Amino acid sequence: MTALETIRAALAQAASRLGASDVEVALERPRDPTHGDVATNLALTLAKKLGQKPRAVADKLIAGLELPAGLVRKIEVAGPGFINFFLADAQVVSALPAILSAGANYGKTDVGHGATFNVEFVSANPTGPLHVGHGRQAALGDAIAALLEWTGWRVSREFYYNDAGSQIMNLARSVQARIRQARGLPAEIPEQGYQGDYIREIAERYIAEHPQDNEGADLEAVRRYAVRELRAEQDRDLQAFGVKFDVYFLESSLYTTGKVEETTRRLVAAGHTYEKDGALWLRTTDFGDDKDRVMRKSAEKGSDYTYFLPDVAYHVTKWERGFHHALNVQGSDHHGTVARVRIGLQALEMGIPQGYPEYVLHQMVTVMRGGDEVKLSKRAGSYMTVRDLVEEVGRDAVRYFYLMRRGETHFVFDVDLAKSQTDENPVFYVQMAHARMVGIYRVAGRDPASVSAAGVDLSVLTQPEEADLIKELADFPAMVQGAAAAREPHRITGYLEGLARIAHAWYHKYRVLGEPEEAARLVLARAVQQVLANGLSLLGIRAPERM
């Protein structure tokens, strides 16, 4: 039982003695160190229920508190009625052996109890290369998946390919047009077609590899070829970015397995559909939508399903594949689909919870270079791709930058800052802190992995910076848990920057080697290095041993 858990339990018991049983005891680490190491607002929340003044309740709670000896060195009531706990020095220092023995697992918890969790992200249509917006999504999705894994979920990373819709036909016709142009035949890119240079390149390769159809007459073959090429291209980009998916789910499979038909039948059977103007509609207004939605188009529009139905069918497969927790990372420009997918699942009346699936939406990305915005025009086919970015600034910096801001904010990617090798660059700053800790061991001629706290007198770590550092390290598991629960990886980058700052300050102010405190400080340096490494690896960023 950790110090925190002990305090929590003791408070709950003291509260029940005052006649308040089953209370939620909230503990927090105060921002202001003069407010102690652990604080609770329990007396404030109980005051009303008990009809007494908060500070009086606090005094009574403290009087009824049974804590083991040696845990805290001071307890005080402060402000409107907060109870502040000051941990004994031995308690603070005891975090270090725990960190070293947990090693690469330090920070992991088991709130998920090994239950499965499906995280879908990127899911770009195979109609072009991955652009900088997809990059943000790849970084976010992968980091959220990792956060869930760190908190005990069994995560499956999933990529959904829309390889069956009308956009794919646009792609095929665009490539076909380029093939014909390359052969000197009259042809034009369709109205909604794709203009980029990559289309021309695919056309040229198609001609080279299809001597029997070098005018692209076989549209279906062109389509298959273009999709395959673009998927391979996207896979290479994702690989360069260090993102791996467990499942690639093809929209087309929903048709070949009959899942779309089946979902349609179920919706009809559930009684929420009707026909109007030759189309099949779902009465989404029954579930709070502002208008009903078409499921299957009328004959004159081609009798195709709209995108909506395969989306619903797809999420049915997630549920049926056993994923009772599912999260989709999407650009906020698709937020309109959120309610509709959920409504579709509700209309099936098959016991899927209302908030399923969960969504994390993120805003757009703009790229700045030399103080100017890099203009992106999809129409003209001028792209800034993920690969361009990775090649220019490096994988680690790209990932870190994508993750250091909340997803809800519009993100400005500063290429110059990301490339800079100075402390203004946060990823550099954090990696440098890690390299420095390793550097101490290098100079000492010791293998960091062999360090243990056994037999080391840690009580000599008495400097204020050392206590700060240790408390920060002890915070890591709670940080990870909070970031996972909120699906907010940026909390981890913020934490790492804060930890790096304290570590740099400590490193600068105190020496390790050759000091009386050497053994204990080596343990501390090792613990700092371990936590930095764990945080970085969680985010998919390397922790270099030297820079």
Place this chain on the structure above:
RNA sequence: GCGCCCGUAGCUCAGGUGGAUAGAGCAGCAGCCUUCUAAGCUGUUGGUCGGAGGUUCGAAUCCUCCCGGGCGCACCA
């Protein structure tokens, strides 16, 4: 018009699920190099939390309205 997101220091942004005197980096100002990496560190200036109400012991955080910016509102995906 309707829906979602955003508005916090000169700039870029945090603010751990309602807590104590609103924080950090950069920029500015004042300092620190015989050192395990100065690729660094220390100190300091700077705020009408877009605005107005409300909820309560307590609001940047929750509710309502308004202002400003982004995105979305198809038998496109």
